[in-house]
Each structure stands twice: as C-alpha cells, then as structure tokens.
Amino acid sequence: MQYFITGAAGFIGSSLADALLAQGHRVTGYDNFSTGLPKFIEKAKKSADYLFIEGDLLDTHALKNAMAGADMVFHFAANADVRFGTHHPSRDLEQNTIATFNVLEAMRANAVERIAFSSTGSVYGEPEIFPTPENAPFPVQTSLYAASKIAGEGLISAYCHGFGMRSYIFRFVSILGARYTHGHVFDFYKQLQNNPAQLNILGNGKQRKSYLHISDCISAMLTACDKSNEKINLFNLGTDEYVEVNQSIDVICEKLGVSPKRVYSGGQRGWIGDSPFIFLDTKKIRSLGWKPQYDIRASVKDTVRWIGENEWILEARK
C-alpha cells in the first residue's frame, strides 16, 4: 500500500510513517514544518520507500500533486495549539477546517478513497457521561480547536456519504511518548529544568485527564484500519483510566528526583475551554482486540525519559 501522511514531521505522523515503513509499505510524507521537526523524519528518510515533500495544505496545487498515487491518507496536520486558540482564531479555521477540506478535495482529484483523521476527545466539550462513549449526547463546543476538529469530522463524514469515501476518525486523548513536543509533561519538564524548586500549575491541579502512549495510539489506528470496514469508522482512543494533573506531577517529580513547591493559578480549568475531566470510553476499539501496553503512569515516565535523552527538543519547541 502507498500511504500519504499530512503532518508527517509531527509527533504522531512521523511515528506512524516509521511503523508503516517497518510493515513494508510505501509512504509519502507532507509537512510544512510549521510545527513538525526535520529530526523526526530522519529515520524514515533513510528508507527507499519514503518520499518527503515539504508543502503546505493551503497550497492546493502542491497538495494535489503530492498525493498522486496514494491508496490512503492519514491526515494529522493541524494547529494543535489548544490553549491559545483565542489569541489567533483564524489559525484553527485555516490549518484545521480549511486544510481538511483541501485534503478531501485532493483526494477526490486523485481518486483516493480512504482517509484516517486525528480528531480529539475535546469534541465532547464538558461531557456529562464518564467514560464518554462515541455516541455521547450531542456536545456543545468549548474551544476553537475542538470546534475546528468537529468541523473536520463533519466534512469527512459528508464526503464519505457524498463521494463514496471511507473514513477512520479517531478521537484522541492526549498522546505521550517519544517525539512528544507539547503539553503538560513538556511544560513541567522545562520549568523544572529552569527551576527545580518551584512548579507553576495552570488551574487547581485537580483536572482529571487521560493519556495514551504513542505506540498504543499507532497500534490502535492500524487495528481499526485493518479490522473495521464501515463507511465511517469512528473510535475513541485512550486508556481506561485517568489521572489528576497532580498525580501526573508526582510521577514527573519522582522520575526527575525533584520536590518543587507547587504554585497553582487556581480554578477548575487550566485555560479557557479546558475540559476539567477527560475520560473516554474505549470499549469500541477494544472490541477489535486492541489493548494498550502502557498505563498512564508508564506513559508519563517514558515521556520524561525521552525528553531527558532529547533535551534539544526543549530548545526546538520554545
């Protein structure tokens, strides 16, 4: 199979490329390096089955040409800056909603019929049901990021109905592990490197969140693509547990051997639109035989380990 990956130099895209190449597939990676990193594609580029094209999803001509010959698209490119959506509202519209539209149009032009898409558990807004299943009550969006992802889901579903495509839509919890470049572990690591005596925490530290290790995320997506064959295949991806931010901090501090004073900004939410409790029901993906190898504690530890071995990332992603 020949796969086309958008966001190919990102955390998830580059990890998937490596996995697909290891399985003997051909991969074309597409990325504009707006947040992706050249280091993440170094390994893939050593493969004769990998082609990297530097390009932007808003350049519809380049995108269409780059996608030629693909059997399936993994569309991961996105503005993943959840916290600062209100600082630049057009970014989510352009990089997420319009970019997804462009990917779908490029697929039509190239007669590519399968797409996998990275959505987010944040599309459930502030749900009332935990763990939250895929068919939870119709949610109200609370962040521009999630609104752009729900727009992408809607576009993809409508294209499947209207143009006979097949889609795999994954609603992720936060992903951890090697090549992790943003989020609370990253922020806390960086803070503690600068000052091991104090840690500033957004909110009251009691936000409950769920995390999934990148290797489990990749295996879940490949399992779904292999075993589920509906027109629209929608899956929550996560572990069947959650932790408080404070518990996550315990693991990070233990791993780093520090005991900082914890200073809280206060409030139930870390930022506007932050969901104080994310915990997804993953029965559907588990019913296909998939299960995660890492629990959250192990994922956090492995992430701290990876950052420790790759401190260049702290400079690369300021």
Place this chain on the structure above:
Amino acid sequence: MQYFITGAAGFIGSSLADALLAQGHRVTGYDNFSTGLPKFIEKAKKSADYLFIEGDLLDTHALKNAMAGADMVFHFAANADVRFGTHHPSRDLEQNTIATFNVLEAMRANAVERIAFSSTGSVYGEPEIFPTPENAPFPVQTSLYAASKIAGEGLISAYCHGFGMRSYIFRFVSILGARYTHGHVFDFYKQLQNNPAQLNILGNGKQRKSYLHISDCISAMLTACDKSNEKINLFNLGTDEYVEVNQSIDVICEKLGVSPKRVYSGGQRGWIGDSPFIFLDTKKIRSLGWKPQYDIRASVKDTVRWIGENEWILEARK
C-alpha cells in the same frame, strides 16, 4: 435595540426584519443578493429605522463596517442548497463555515456580544431517536450542508466560551409560508404549473418530514431571545408532527385542484444525504411558552396560496 441581519433579503431574514421593525427596533440588513431578492426588502426599506447594505460576508472589511453600532446579530445568510452540495463542495465551506467565522470576527471587532444563528435539523444526520431532542446522541453528518452548519454551531459556541458572547442557535425544520422560495412545495408547484397531469417525485414519496410556518419560526426565535439567557441557547424549532411527502402532495394538489400521475424516482432518500425522517423534539422551546399557530397542513396550504399570489417568484428563482 439595533439589530444586524445577514441574509436580510432572504426568506427568513426579511421576515424577521419586518417583525423587528414592527416592534420599534432599528435594523441593518446585509445581503449580497446571491439568493436573496430585492422584492423581499421593499416593505422594510419604507421604514426610517431600516438600513440596507448590499455586501458579501467574504468581504470582511465591508462586513465589519456595516455591523458598527449593532446590539445583536441574526446570522441567516447561507448557502441553503441542501440537495446539490456535492456539485460544488466549496460553496458550503465558504458561504456557511467561513462566512460564519467572518461574522464572529466582525462581532469581536465591533464588541457585539449576542448572535442568533440559523442551524438545521439536518445536523442530526439520520437520528435513531424521534422526536429528536437537542441532546440526541452525537450524530454523524450526512451532507455537506449540515456539516457546514455544525461547523458554524461549533465556531459560535467556542466564541461564546472564548470571548464572552451569548448565542441563540436554532435548529430548524424546513420553513414554509410567505416568501418561501425553495423546497418541495416550490418544486411541485412549478412542475404542476407546467404539466398538471404528472408530478415527478424524488425518492419513494414516503420520506417523513416536519415543517414550520415562517410566522411561528419568527415568534419562536423572538421568544427564545427574550426568555432564555444561558451563554449558549440551543433550540430545536418545529411542530410536534410530521407528514409524508405524499401527504404534503395531497394538500398541494387539493389546493390547486389537480390530480397528477405521481412518478417516483425511487429509494428512501430524495438525494444523497437526504434524511428520510426528520421530526424534532420541541419541548425545550415550548417550555418557554411558545407554541406554533399553524399545523403542517395549514403551512403547506398557506405556502401554495402565497406562491399563487406571487407567481413572479417562479421566474425569479429558476
């Protein structure tokens, strides 16, 4: 109050403008006449409290200037061509999703804090619960039109959370009555005018649909804006009944005094993405004291009457 109405020369926008002017408010209407009709604003233009500005929602500069001084926005402008979304996929993205983003940005620029939005019952896709409540299970989108409306809902909700706005989101069934310009009554009337002996019907005629009269639609929106004061006020608008397309045809034929041969294209759906059963739960809006004055039969009759008295519309909207 000073209201800003997008799609002001359209069916619903022009009707609302007349209602607001009758209540003594000031109204600025904005429309590019892409589907709106100059005749529909003739009455409003006679009022000293009405200002009409011909402009496009994709012209962000003109939009921002036009909105100056508004207390609240009614955003009705949209590509409402549900059936032919797959013929021009970019139209829903531009006219609905991006246009809604532009309206929200113009509101930010002008510090306008309240918006009402015309969404659609089609956002429920093909629901499993009837009548379908606002908190029905998270739906899968089946049409580009509905996908663009759910994108608009998401943007508006996220802006309410992020920028302290208040919104009124209305999920409409199909609206009938004076100034109705597209939909099944229009199509059937036109066909029967050309050939009273035969009527071509999309699908098997057994699609079950719900309709609301424009006067009831206007009173429902004004009731919600008056009596509901959440950050995000989301309401289904419809009657508590539905009819088969065939029953609707009975009413039309009776009113016109014709008995055509009915020829069906076949299938459960009239077109790709058509929902074979639309019936919304309207308990929430009724709980505010609103109830419709027209049942569906009376709405269809009144629509046939209006088209009969305004046959110019058949030429104006080919």
